[in-house]
Every structure is written in structure tokens, then in C-alpha cells.
Amino acid sequence: MSHKPRIVKSPRIGLLEIKSKPYYIVASVEVGNTTTKCILTATNMETGKTYIVTRCIRMTRDVRNPLPGERVFGKTLTGVELTRQSIAELVRDTLLGAVNRANMDIRTDIHFVVRSTGVVAGFDMPEEVGEFIKALADGCLMAGIPPSRMTPAMSVNNLPARFREHSKMEKVVFDGAVASVIPPVGSTGVEIVANEMEGELATAGIKEGAKWTDVDFRNPCISMDFGTTLDGRITNSDHPYAKTVGNYCGLAGAIPDALIKGTGLVDVYLGTVLDVFNGKTAGWLKMKLKKGTIKEYSARIMEQISIEVVPETVNRYGTVPVNPAAAEEMGVLLIGCDVGENGSGIDKLSEIGSEIYSNESMEILFAVIDDVMARIACKLVQVAMDNGLVPENISIGITGRAAITGNKPSIMLQYLENLNIRSDIDQHVVFVDDGLARGAAVMARCMNSLGTPFNPLGGLSGGKCIMGERMKLQSR
Structure with a gap:
């Protein structure tokens, strides 16, 4: 349902x-x-x-x-x-x-x-x-x-x-944790994925955005940011600070961009969905009549897409520089999304986009894109589940242009329900606009200890403010 x-x-x-x-x-x-x-x-x-x-x-x-x-x-x-x-x-x-x-x-x-x-x-x-x-x-x-x-x-x-x-600086100091999540840190100090900061900001931003809903998006949680490239985190239930146990990387919005380039309506090199999307989607009746066609095209596109644990032998995945050896040392699972090898299959997606536009319409192409991105989000969660990183009390937050536009949120929620993560998963999934900007606001407050203990962003889902625990931790 x-x-x-x-x-x-x-x-x-x-x-x-x-x-x-x-x-x-x-x-x-x-x-x-x-x-x-x-x-x-x-x-x-x-x-x-x-x-x-x-x-x-x-x-x-x-x-x-x-x-x-x-x-x-x-x-x-x-x-x-x-x-x-x-x-x-x-x-x-x-x-x-x-x-x-x-x-x-x-x-x-x-x-x-x-x-x-x-x-x-x-x-x-x-x-x-x-x-x-x-x-x-x-x-x-x-x-x-x-x-x-x-x-x-x-x-x-x-x-x-x-x-x-409003500052708690005299009680607690900023120690690198943003919204009570510790970034991955290894003995060598190297980062494990190039857009680590984006994942940090997106996670914090979704935590803030969820405050406008009844979703308690605190740890443990999964954040996914579908910009042109993919970023995001999986956090555990440690407290006062959760550990980052999973990181997402690879391609995201570049996938629908490639499909749109096949229409010939945008620049073949620099064009994006933003150039043609006007917020309109196919009507209910047309979607019902074309459901089989949409699913068929979506399945073909997914055959070109790899969503997996990033292999230990690579230093780049989905065009994003990564360090799998450092990730293993830190106990962080890298999960990536790619088309071919480092985007080598993008042209194939453009060919399929051209076929859809020629045989159907732009509305159906947008519908296919919605279904594809929903499948990608679901598969990213599925890989985390298969590797034991998704407890029953998990919350999921999604942001980014390639995930919150059109009918993507509704379709994503349907696919996530089919994973049977928890019976009330719909109450624990939130879609947030401007996740990075919201995360910047959270980071600025954390860096200056401008907290709101009565309305905490950090800590465990259902739990209380962690300032007391932080004070004890820092006093040691």
C-alpha cells in the first residue's frame, strides 16, 4: 500500500x-x-x-x-x-x-x-x-x-x-561532528571519497529539513543526495556521536541528463534536464495506458547501470575519485552507481533516450526517468541492506534535483515499501529540497556551538539532546 x-x-x-x-x-x-x-x-x-x-x-x-x-x-x-x-x-x-x-x-x-x-x-x-x-x-x-x-x-x-x-560554546566545543555524526577518519588522514563534504552537508541538511515534518530523521539514518554526482552517508546508532559506516558515490543526475541529450533538444555536451523540464508530467490516464512501456524502457536502462560495493582495485568510481583501501581501514562501505566504467556507457543512455522521445513523447521520457531514478535509490538501499547496514529503526532521507522532482518521490516510496525494511517505512522517509544549503546552515551552527537543545538535530531517533553526553565526553 x-x-x-x-x-x-x-x-x-x-x-x-x-x-x-x-x-x-x-x-x-x-x-x-x-x-x-x-x-x-x-x-x-x-x-x-x-x-x-x-x-x-x-x-x-x-x-x-x-x-x-x-x-x-x-x-x-x-x-x-x-x-x-x-x-x-x-x-x-x-x-x-x-x-x-x-x-x-x-x-x-x-x-x-x-x-x-x-x-x-x-x-x-x-x-x-x-x-x-x-x-x-x-x-x-x-x-x-x-x-x-x-x-x-x-x-x-x-x-x-x-x-x-544562544551559543553553548562555554559548555561544549566543536570537535568535528556535524549533527552528531563523525566523518570517516583513518590513521593517514586521507579522505575516502572526493565529495565527502557534500555527503556531510546533505546528511545534516536532511536532518534539519525533517524538522518540518513528523519524521524523526536522526541516527541511524541513510542520506542520499542526487545531484549530477551521487553522495550520501549511512550512519549507525553510536552516541553521542554516530559513526559513518557507509558512503555513496558515483553518478546520479548525470543519468537523466544523458537520456535528455538523446532528444536533440539540448546541447549534446552541456545539456541537462533543467533545460527542458517544466514541472509537467504525464497525466494519470496516459501513465496507466503506458505503464508497461515505461517499465520496459526503465528495465533496459537499468541494465546499463551498475550499483554495487565499490571494488577494492579502483581509484575512481562513476568518475568520482575514491580510496577503497582507506574506506576498508575505517570500516566504511563504499557503495557506488556507474554507467559502464566511469561513465563510459553514457552514450548508450542517450541512444535509449532518443528512442523513447522518437517513439513516444517527452512526457513518457520524463516518466521513464522518474522510474529509473526510483529504482536506483531503491537499489542503493538494497545494497546497504545486503551488507548489514540497515537496522529496523533506520530513517531514509533524500535530496537533490534528480530525486525530488516530478513523480520520483511517490515512486521511490513505493519501491522502498517493497523492500520490507519496516512496516511503517512511509513514516520514516523524507524528501528535502536544498539539502546542501540547509546542511550549510547546520554546519555553521555546529562550528559555533549554536545549539537548540529543545529541538535537537543530533542524537538517536526518539532520544533526547546529547549535550550532556558531549560535555562528559569532552571533560575526559
């Missing part, structure tokens, strides 16, 4: 409301393979609820070309060349665009900036992404963000006066 999915889209908030109460303003700056975003969030420190102030979204493919003498620093999944200088300028313009749209002052109204990137295909090793993050910092500085707004406050007196009473 299927149920209505819980889809979170938090309300917007205006400048007058922000000025009247202690709202903590965070700018999330992300350079992704498809889009570059700056999303401003406002967290009411009296309630712990986070609102979206405004968004500024640009296509990453529109970044300027490298200038003579500039070193190409990396490439997007579609081959767009990036330099440190071009990235910085793109970030500067996007950040200023969001701040100006909100009629804010970048030096006085923005309390913190969190930077992240999903552009990992052009790197050889996970740790190289750290250099990309520095390039993002250049852009923030160029926009006028003071350096102190990108690092944790050294003491409560370094915070704006109106937030000092």
Missing part, C-alpha cells in the same frame, strides 16, 4: 521578519557540475527552524573560459575547464547576486559562509578537492566576506552580540 511522500519545502522569510528576531544568516556557496548556487538561509535561534531567504543559481557551464597564463585546475563532468581565478569570479558574482537580491549588506548581514563543491570528476585524488575549496574562499573574499565569517569563532565574544546567549 503506497502513501503520500513527505516532501519538505520550507517557507520563505522576508527581511523585516529577519531583522526583528535572532535569525542566524548563512550563505551556502556551492559550485556543482551543473549549477553554481548561493542560497541564503535564516535560522531562528528561538525555534531552531531554518528558512530560505533567497537563491541565486547560475549554470556552471557559463563560467568564463581560462585566460592566457591561468592553470586549468579541474573540469566539470561535461568537460568545462575551470581555473582558480574563474571559479573565484563565478563564486563572487553568485554570492553578490544572492545578497543583493535579498537587499542585504554582505559585511553586516551575513553571519557565516559555508563552501562546497560537487566538481570532482576532474581530480585524481579525493584530497585535491581541498584546493578547490580554497578557490571558493577566494571568491568569497572578493565579494567582501571577512575571513572570520568562514572559520569557527574562537570564543563566544567573537559572535555577534545577539547570538551569544
Whole structure:
């Protein structure tokens, strides 16, 4: 029996409301393979609820070309060349665009900036992404963000006066755990997957987004972020801090993008679903009449897709740099999604997309995409189940453009129900928009110990605030 999915889209908030109460303003700056975003969030420190102030979204493919003498620093999944200088300028313009749209002052109204990137295909090793993050910092500085707004406050007196009473900095310090989850750390300090920070932010963001629903999305949990590339985490039930026991990586939104490129309606190299999707899907009757056709095409596409535990012998999976040896040392299971080998089968998907569009319609192609992405999400959970990482009290959170648009949430929920994880699985699955931006707001609060014990994000599902346990742990 299927149920209505819980889809979170938090309300917007205006400048007058922000000025009247202690709202903590965070700018999330992300350079992704498809889009570059700056999303401003406002967290009411009296309630712990986070609102979206405004968004500024640009296509990453529109970044300027490298200038003579500039070193190409990396490439997007579609081959767009990036330099440190071009990235910085793109970030500067996007950040200023969001701040100006909100009629804010970048030096006085923005309390913190969190930077992240999903552009990992052009790197050889996970740790190289750290250099990309520095390039993002250049852009923030160029926009006028003071350096102190990108690092944790050294003491409560370094915070704006109106937030000092909300900080728990004198009781607990930031020790690297965001929303009570410890990132994977090995003896060598290397990262096991290039977009580790994206997975961290998405997990924290889904935890925050779930606060707008009746879903208690705390540990243990599974988070999945379907941007152009895939990221996400599986956490266990340890407390006060849960361990990351699983990581997702590989391709996600690149799969529907490949199908759409086959229609000829978008650029064969740089086109995406975002170029043609208008929010419309096939009607109920047409979906019923074409159900068999949709399932048949979906099954054919799934034959081209690998979803598995990442082999120990590779250093890249689904174009994403990985370190399986480090993952094994840390006790983390890497689960990946690929098309062919590192995306080598993408052209085959475009051929199938062309066939669907020619023989059926764009509406049916969108319906096939919805079914394919739902199957992918379900298989990612299935692999985790097969490896003993899905306890009966698990919660599942999903975010990203390739997972929460169209009819994907409803179909995903149906497939997840068929896995028989728990009888009330529909009450423990949440779909969240802007997971990364919400996660940035959570990370900023964690880094400055701006907690809301009465409305905790951390700890165990059904449990209480873990601040007391953290105090005991840190006192040792």
C-alpha cells in the first residue's frame, strides 16, 4: 500500500521578519557540475527552524573560459575547464547576486559562509578537492566576506552580540561532528571519497529539513543526495556521536541528463534536464495506458547501470575519485552507481533516450526517468541492506534535483515499501529540497556551538539532546 511522500519545502522569510528576531544568516556557496548556487538561509535561534531567504543559481557551464597564463585546475563532468581565478569570479558574482537580491549588506548581514563543491570528476585524488575549496574562499573574499565569517569563532565574544546567549560554546566545543555524526577518519588522514563534504552537508541538511515534518530523521539514518554526482552517508546508532559506516558515490543526475541529450533538444555536451523540464508530467490516464512501456524502457536502462560495493582495485568510481583501501581501514562501505566504467556507457543512455522521445513523447521520457531514478535509490538501499547496514529503526532521507522532482518521490516510496525494511517505512522517509544549503546552515551552527537543545538535530531517533553526553565526553 503506497502513501503520500513527505516532501519538505520550507517557507520563505522576508527581511523585516529577519531583522526583528535572532535569525542566524548563512550563505551556502556551492559550485556543482551543473549549477553554481548561493542560497541564503535564516535560522531562528528561538525555534531552531531554518528558512530560505533567497537563491541565486547560475549554470556552471557559463563560467568564463581560462585566460592566457591561468592553470586549468579541474573540469566539470561535461568537460568545462575551470581555473582558480574563474571559479573565484563565478563564486563572487553568485554570492553578490544572492545578497543583493535579498537587499542585504554582505559585511553586516551575513553571519557565516559555508563552501562546497560537487566538481570532482576532474581530480585524481579525493584530497585535491581541498584546493578547490580554497578557490571558493577566494571568491568569497572578493565579494567582501571577512575571513572570520568562514572559520569557527574562537570564543563566544567573537559572535555577534545577539547570538551569544544562544551559543553553548562555554559548555561544549566543536570537535568535528556535524549533527552528531563523525566523518570517516583513518590513521593517514586521507579522505575516502572526493565529495565527502557534500555527503556531510546533505546528511545534516536532511536532518534539519525533517524538522518540518513528523519524521524523526536522526541516527541511524541513510542520506542520499542526487545531484549530477551521487553522495550520501549511512550512519549507525553510536552516541553521542554516530559513526559513518557507509558512503555513496558515483553518478546520479548525470543519468537523466544523458537520456535528455538523446532528444536533440539540448546541447549534446552541456545539456541537462533543467533545460527542458517544466514541472509537467504525464497525466494519470496516459501513465496507466503506458505503464508497461515505461517499465520496459526503465528495465533496459537499468541494465546499463551498475550499483554495487565499490571494488577494492579502483581509484575512481562513476568518475568520482575514491580510496577503497582507506574506506576498508575505517570500516566504511563504499557503495557506488556507474554507467559502464566511469561513465563510459553514457552514450548508450542517450541512444535509449532518443528512442523513447522518437517513439513516444517527452512526457513518457520524463516518466521513464522518474522510474529509473526510483529504482536506483531503491537499489542503493538494497545494497546497504545486503551488507548489514540497515537496522529496523533506520530513517531514509533524500535530496537533490534528480530525486525530488516530478513523480520520483511517490515512486521511490513505493519501491522502498517493497523492500520490507519496516512496516511503517512511509513514516520514516523524507524528501528535502536544498539539502546542501540547509546542511550549510547546520554546519555553521555546529562550528559555533549554536545549539537548540529543545529541538535537537543530533542524537538517536526518539532520544533526547546529547549535550550532556558531549560535555562528559569532552571533560575526559
